[in-house]
């Protein structure tokens with residue numbers, strides 16, 4: 479298990495007069511073994527923070543550390559360390575190469591571990607990973623188009639796990655899926671977190687989903703964290719007016735959430 483820690487993290491897009499600060503001095507700790515939610519309206523900077531953690535964008539200030547080791551910099555050590563953080567995106571079809579059998583996508587992601595495996599061992603591991611996300615291991619040769627949206631999202635989760643991460647960042651992983659399969663994917667994530675001792679940063683617009691999945695939560699607005707705490711206390715007694723606004727926009731928040739149903 480691992481702790482992911484953002485300190486004063488700042489990310490800017492563009493330069494000069496056109497520059498836009500998307501993440502503005504964020505301090506956020508995702509505790510080892512926990513599931514931390516990140517909520518906020520569209521454009522608040524959630525995905526940019528995730529992108530910074532996996533090296534897709536470089537912060538202009540602050541640090542991002544995994545168990546104390548820098549993962550934001552350009553050094554070889556930082557690049558190696560940040561492979562322990564894997565990102566699962568919103569749209570599973572867009573995330574997978576349509577011409578590549580899913581088993582090949584998963585096997586490619588195994589390279590991140592740095593271990594060289596024989597063809598037979600790779601095959602075995604791909605089958606094991608498909609089994610882990612409850613897909614038929616015999617389907618490793620199928621293309622993404624042969625899978626439903628929910629199944630495809632399970633493939634992208636298997637691909638993330640192929641890199642043997644300590645931290646998984648799930649960025650709106652259910653928002654492109656049919657309501658009927660969202661609960662299945664969320665339950666899978668919860669199950670894998672426990673089974674593999676993962677630390678999870680869970681990004682979502684959906685406060686009901688966050689309440690179901692997350693132990694703790696941070697609320698982001700205009701690139702800044704405005705409130706953080708235990709999910710139950712933040713959502714039942716929000717301290718910041720913006721959190722209250724977000725909650726007011728959700729029709730029903732009073733009832734305990736059943737992940738198999740209302741999603």
Ligand SMILES: Nc1ncnc2c1ncn2[C@@H]1O[C@H](COP(=O)(O)OP(=O)(O)OP(=O)(O)O)[C@@H](O)[C@H]1O
Nearest residue numbers: 491492498500518519520521522523524525526527
């Ligand atoms: N590649 C980019 N180049 C320039 N600006 C960007 C880029 N990506 C995001 N932005 C801007 O940065 C801000 C934060 O966007 P970001 O996608 O991180 O927010 P978000 O909270 O994840 O939103 P959403 O929930 O819609 O994904 C927005 O103003 C957005 O327009």
